[in-house]
Amino acid sequence: MTDLADLDVTLVDGYVDEPAHFGVPPYISTYPRYTAGAIVDAGVPTENVTYHTIDELRDDTHKWRDVEEADLLVYLGGMTVPGKYVGGTPAEPDEVRKMAWTADGTSLMGGPVKFGVGDENAGATETERDDLDFDFVAKGDVEAAAYDLVNTGLEGFDNRMRDNEEIDRWAAKGAFVVEQHPNHPDYLIAELETSRGCPYRCSFCTEPLYGNPSFRRPESVVSEVETLYDRGTRHFRLGRQADILAYGGDGEKPNPDALRDLYGGIREVAPDIGTLHLDNMNPITVVEWPELAREGIRVIAEHNTPGDTAAFGLESADPLVQEENNLNVTAEECFEAVKIVNEEAGWRPGEDPADAPTHGEDAANRLPKLLPGINLLHGLKGERRETFDHNKKFLKRVYDEGLMLRRVNIRQVMAFDGTEMSDVGADIAKDHKKLFKQYKSEVREQIDNPMLQRLAPAGTILPNVHLEYHEDGKTFGRQLGTYPLLVGIPGERELGRTVDVAVVDHGYRSVTGVVHPLDVNSATMDELTAIPGLGKQRAGNIVVNRPYESPAELDADVGVDLAEFTTAERPEGAD
Numbered sequence: 001m002t003d004l005a006d007l008d009v010t011l012v013d014g015y016v017d018e019p020a021h022f023g024v025p026p027y028i029s030t031y032p033r034y035t036a037g038a039i040v041d042a043g044v045p046t047e048n049v050t051y052h053t054i055d056e057l058r059d060d061t062h063k064w065r066d067v068e069e070a071d072l073l074v075y076l077g078g079m080t081v082p083g084k085y086v087g088g089t090p091a092e093p094d095e096v097r098k099m100a101w102t103a104d105g106t107s108l109m110g111g112p113v114k115f116g117v118g119d120e121n122a123g124a125t126e127t128e129r130d131d132l133d134f135d136f137v138a139k140g141d142v143e144a145a146a147y148d149l150v151n152t153g154l155e156g157f158d159n160r161m162r163d164n165e166e167i168d169r170w171a172a173k174g175a176f177v178v179e180q181h182p183n184h185p186d187y188l189i190a191e192l193e194t195s196r197g198c199p200y201r202c203s204f205c206t207e208p209l210y211g212n213p214s215f216r217r218p219e220s221v222v223s224e225v226e227t228l229y230d231r232g233t234r235h236f237r238l239g240r241q242a243d244i245l246a247y248g249g250d251g252e253k254p255n256p257d258a259l260r261d262l263y264g265g266i267r268e269v270a271p272d273i274g275t276l277h278l279d280n281m282n283p284i285t286v287v288e289w290p291e292l293a294r295e296g297i298r299v300i301a302e303h304n305t306p307g308d309t310a311a312f313g314l315e316s317a318d319p320l321v322q323e324e325n326n327l328n329v330t331a332e333e334c335f336e337a338v339k340i341v342n343e344e345a346g347w348r349p350g351e352d353p354a355d356a357p358t359h360g361e362d363a364a365n366r367l368p369k370l371l372p373g374i375n376l377l378h379g380l381k382g383e384r385r386e387t388f389d390h391n392k393k394f395l396k397r398v399y400d401e402g403l404m405l406r407r408v409n410i411r412q413v414m415a416f417d418g419t420e421m422s423d424v425g426a427d428i429a430k431d432h433k434k435l436f437k438q439y440k441s442e443v444r445e446q447i448d449n450p451m452l453q454r455l456a457p458a459g460t461i462l463p464n465v466h467l468e469y470h471e472d473g474k475t476f477g478r479q480l481g482t483y484p485l486l487v488g489i490p491g492e493r494e495l496g497r498t499v500d501v502a503v504v505d506h507g508y509r510s511v512t513g514v515v516h517p518l519d520v521n522s523a524t525m526d527e528l529t530a531i532p533g534l535g536k537q538r539a540g541n542i543v544v545n546r547p548y549e550s551p552a553e554l555d556a557d558v559g560v561d562l563a564e565f566t567t568a569e570r571p572e573g574a575d
Helices: 030-041 054-059 061-069 093-102 142-151 164-173 175-180 218-230 256-269 283-288 290-303 319-324 331-345 385-400 427-431 433-455 525-530 535-545 551-558
Strands: 009-018 049-053 072-079 106-110 189-193 235-240 275-278 308-315 370-378 407-412 461-471 474-478 486-490 498-506 510-515
Touching: 009 030, 009 054, 009 061, 009 093, 030 049, 030 072, 030 142, 030 164, 030 175, 030 189, 049 054, 049 061, 049 175, 054 061, 061 093, 072 093, 072 142, 093 106, 106 142, 142 164, 164 175, 164 218, 175 218, 189 218, 218 235, 218 256, 256 275, 256 290, 275 308, 283 290, 283 308, 283 331, 290 331, 290 370, 308 331, 319 385, 331 370, 331 385, 370 385, 385 433, 407 433, 427 433, 433 498, 461 486, 461 510, 474 498, 486 498, 486 525, 510 525, 525 535, 535 551
Parallel strands: 009 049, 009 072, 072 106, 189 235, 235 275, 308 370, 370 407, 486 510
Antiparallel strands: 461 474, 461 498, 474 486, 498 510
């Protein structure tokens, strides 16, 4: 048996995406942190634990040596909801098999991959269980399996679920892993677990497979934040729960006092926090207990950072689909929940919360504090042509009533063993593929674009946009947070930097912006032309007549007030 002081461990993060858990960069999920903490808690020194992302292995073949030479290789991954990603590319099955073949030591695989593997990480697919040639597959919690495997001298483990007392230890002991992430510290957001499991049993969802909700104590989550904060993390997301409003209660009824302890505690130990966002909020909770829900939403909006999203799992506005798939909220109930969140948290920094929801010319030039996001899922049992009409009618009603949605997420189902949808598979989604594409395009044009203009009108300031990639002569970036807006900026700017951006135009799911404030004395023609009201001729006049002493001087030349977008810096060397 290898002495634990000499045991060499490599963790490979293939990324996860679950109904209540993000792990594709810039997010880091709980899995690598908790697994590392469990291994250290079992007696392995922290310096013996190496962490790599799948993208690191793709970019640097030398890092495969850590996979090959480790006494214990742990692969962490699995996608149980389909998505499109910018910050990283989830591991594909063939890449995971390559790890098992490469590893000379013992290999363990875990995470949501235990629910099944498809040919690709996409919607309208079916999955099956597959060990991908690993020595061990954790059918329970991978962190518990890793702890027990190390304690048995790598001989085996019982498939069990860990408890919250273990997480109290492992979350702190495994926080060091964030320092090995390639995005650390500036562009990394730590996913935080407040609970897992769900009291409801929707046909497609893997979250109920974790059982009924089990809540961590506020002081446990706050302590984890403090440890991560001490290691340089400044961005956090309370994403690992089915319903943030139910936190600290019986799993269904809101508990505003628990939210107050949680959010207030986080703000106390992380005074210079950059991002504090959440993910899931169950709309049925909002309408069943409206006054308690309103109080809880106010607590969240008081402590979070702007641009936050409460994902609402409507899934379908069709009553037939709702009935056949055990969906727990009707379209009417979801609309009422959307209205309540708008009224309690749809205000912008610098405004009176009592004025929410705010939009239009008098609204402050920041994103609202917290808005709903609607999840719509297609390919469910009972889906028919009318289903698409029901969904469009719901979204149009929200817009026509003057309310706001942070985003509309339209997906096709993935069918996993253990869920009711496994009996149906992806047949309905495949049959409706053409109809789905047409409907999705209509939603983007008729709802997403006008809603985005309401949410972030021209002149809205987006602080700290991280520049990620170049395409078609533009630079694209995002803020850190839940479902951040994709921002396109004219020209190719240095990647990896963060800049403040003013919104100038809108797509379906993204915006165009210029660096804020834009220096009129050095701005390019493309940047100037992008500003609303200028156009090429006026922008050309600015270029010919500069330098300017101040934006106010521009009024005489172009007849457009540019004060909210620009500044005028004296050229270098000028007297």
